[in-house]
Every structure is written in structure tokens, then in C-alpha cells.
Amino acid sequence: MLSPLARSLLAAALVVVFAGACGGTGTSSSTPADGAGAKALKVVATTTQVADFARNIGGDKAVIHQILKPNVDPHDYEPSPADIQAIAEADVVVKNGVGLEKWLDQVIASAGFSGTVVDASQGVVLRKGDGSEEEAAGDPHIWHNPLNVKIMTVNIEKAFAAKDSADAAAYEANLAAYDAKLDALDAENAKKIDSVPADRRKLVTNHDAFGYYIERYKLTFVGSIVPSFDTSAELSGKQIADIVAKIKTTGVTAIFSESSLPPKTAEAIGREAGVKVEASEDSLYGDTLGPEGSVGATYLQMETHNTDTIVSALKGVAA
Incomplete structure (x- = not known):
């Protein structure tokens, strides 16, 4: 008997194949950023946090499809056919990493995605898990330190600029602006806690x-x-x-x-x-x-x- 995830992947694969055969792009929950044109970078972001980071870095040069919706637990998620179709059509997939999206590799394989996968956690110093299988990769909640988010957004900006070199200057400017906001957040948090x-x-x-x-x-x-x-x-x-x-x-x-x-x-x-x-x-x-x-x-x-x-x-x- 197929698992729920396997059934979702099979259904999604059929949707993608059907859409391709009909020559259409199918249904996607992607919403273009203000001013994003037909040639905007197509990005799929897994969690609510990395989708927010991607929107800040992408600005009006990127279209972001956010997989996880607010108040949905990322630890145990089953992707929809629309999510998998969005990945099939994407230029870049951004994930949190640290084992949070255990379902993502199967989804990428099912979608036939061949673009860039950005592991936003690269370069972040991780807290160790407790030795269990669930925590084998470490603590995935890296965004709760704004200094980690500064690393995550650099990873996102580099990937966007590499995939869309014509708009590299815009991504760099967006990163600088968001970086200043993260520094201000960190300083204010510290002042309040103190x-x-x-x-x-x-x-x-x-x-x-x-x-x-x-x-x-x-x-x-x-x-x-x-x-x-x-x-x-x-x-x-x-x-x-x-x-x-x-x-x-x-x-x-x-x-x-x-x-x-x-x-x-x-x-x-x-x-x-x-x-x-x-x-x-x-x-x-x-x-x-x-x-x-x-x-x-x-x-x-x-x-x-x-x-x-x-x-x-x-x-x-x-x-």
C-alpha cells in the first residue's frame, strides 16, 4: 500500500505530465512581486521563514511560490500536486535545511527539477541534536537568531545572482537593505532582554x-x-x-x-x-x-x- 506521501507524489507527477502534454503551465499559487515581469526569476521556497527571506532578496525581480502556509507544521508536511508542479517549473528552490524538510528530496525527484537548490543553512553554526534520529542533523530552528538569518540571506542572494546575473545588482542592494534591518532587530532584541x-x-x-x-x-x-x-x-x-x-x-x-x-x-x-x-x-x-x-x-x-x-x-x- 502506498504511503500518503507516495500517493501525493504520484498524483503530482501525473499533474505535471498532463500540464506538459497540454503545453500549459498549470495552476500555481505563485504570486508575482510588485513589478515582476514575465522573465522574473521563478523561486519555490519551502517554509514561511525562507519564503519571507526570498521575497526580501528577490524584490520585484522574482516570483515566489511558498510551499508551507502559516501555522502548518514543517516537521510533518505532505506536499500538494500544485507544490510539485511549481518545483517542476522553478529556476531556484530555497530550503531551510538541517533536516527540517525531510519530504523535499522525494518531491524534487518526482518533479524532475534540475535547477538550483539553495540550502539556506550553509555556513550557520548548528546546535547539536539529542542523538535521536529526528535530531540527527542538529537543531533546524536556525532563524531564531538574526545573525543566522544574515548568513541565510547571503546564501539566497548568491543563488539568485548566479541564476539571474542581469539582476545581480538589484539582489545585492536588497540584501544590503535587509541586512541593516536584521542588525537593528538584533540590537533591539538584546536591549529588551537586557x-x-x-x-x-x-x-x-x-x-x-x-x-x-x-x-x-x-x-x-x-x-x-x-x-x-x-x-x-x-x-x-x-x-x-x-x-x-x-x-x-x-x-x-x-x-x-x-x-x-x-x-x-x-x-x-x-x-x-x-x-x-x-x-x-x-x-x-x-x-x-x-x-x-x-x-x-x-x-x-x-x-x-x-x-x-x-x-x-x-x-x-x-x-
Whole structure:
């Protein structure tokens, strides 16, 4: 019996073949950037974060097809026929890397893609995993440190310029402008975190997605509700008792859930430990950006919102 992914790939392959036979391009969710013409660079980006980076670097010279939609878990995704057709037609595919998109290689093979694949994580110093198969490549949540994003966007800019040399100067200018925004974000994050008393800079999060952020801004990680980088993992009864005990003994003042994850377990642990739980549609953004119009709609907005939420909760300030 075919797996769900295999069925998706087979269906998509048939769509691509049919579209090619008819001489059409088929249906795509790609939306041209303002001013992008018929010869715009065709880019497929996997996650909400790398799609946002690609839009900032590509500007009006690129058309971006974003595979993952807001609040969709990237750890366990099954591509649609439209996604695979978009890859078949693309000039460049941008991925986060670090094992996050385990489904992508099969999709690329099924689509018959022969263009450039950009691993945005190249050059980023990775946090090690816990030795499990799921975390074998390391911690994939590299975007939670803006300095890592500076490396990721350089990788994207180089690939765009190599594939579309006529517009290389535009990509370079876009990179410089976004790089300045990342520097400003990083400095502002550090200033805000530094305003929290040192003995209150302790985090319990919904899952282990904020390691790069914690290291960058010198916070103390007490534990996570989900004991893994993978959001599908679950806590045992003993692990729940252990995390409650750690919260009580370390003086943690708040637990942070995520906008894309059910808050039920976090809220139960918060009640048991007697601490505040930040859990709503506008709580922390971990694996995904928010939908258009939300406080996490872009990377810069998301990281600013996360920092403001963390600082307010750790200071005990009402939202």
C-alpha cells in the first residue's frame, strides 16, 4: 500500500505530465512581486521563514511560490500536486535545511527539477541534536537568531545572482537593505532582554524551538513541554512531573506556548506549577510565521513580537 506521501507524489507527477502534454503551465499559487515581469526569476521556497527571506532578496525581480502556509507544521508536511508542479517549473528552490524538510528530496525527484537548490543553512553554526534520529542533523530552528538569518540571506542572494546575473545588482542592494534591518532587530532584541532582571531570564517553551534565540540573548532554558525539536513528540507522566518540579525550584515566572500548537498541556502544567502561561493565537511564533495581518506575518514582525511577549511575561507585566 502506498504511503500518503507516495500517493501525493504520484498524483503530482501525473499533474505535471498532463500540464506538459497540454503545453500549459498549470495552476500555481505563485504570486508575482510588485513589478515582476514575465522573465522574473521563478523561486519555490519551502517554509514561511525562507519564503519571507526570498521575497526580501528577490524584490520585484522574482516570483515566489511558498510551499508551507502559516501555522502548518514543517516537521510533518505532505506536499500538494500544485507544490510539485511549481518545483517542476522553478529556476531556484530555497530550503531551510538541517533536516527540517525531510519530504523535499522525494518531491524534487518526482518533479524532475534540475535547477538550483539553495540550502539556506550553509555556513550557520548548528546546535547539536539529542542523538535521536529526528535530531540527527542538529537543531533546524536556525532563524531564531538574526545573525543566522544574515548568513541565510547571503546564501539566497548568491543563488539568485548566479541564476539571474542581469539582476545581480538589484539582489545585492536588497540584501544590503535587509541586512541593516536584521542588525537593528538584533540590537533591539538584546536591549529588551537586557532590561529583564538576570534572575528572571528563564524560559519554559512549548517545544525546543528557541535554542538559538536563548543562546544569542543569554537566557536560561529550563525545559520544554514537548521534549524534542519535533512538535509531534509527547511528554510521559514522569517528564510532566519533572518539568513541574523544575519550574517550581528554578523560579520560572511564565510558560510560553506557540501560536501554531495546542496549548492544553502547557496550560495544565502551568496550573500545576502555579505560573502564568502565554498561550493564544498571538503567543510565541516558533516553527512558522503568522498569517497576513497578524503580529507575526513577517520574520521581522515575528521576532519583535516574540521578544516583546517574552520580556513582558518575565517582568510580570500584563499584556
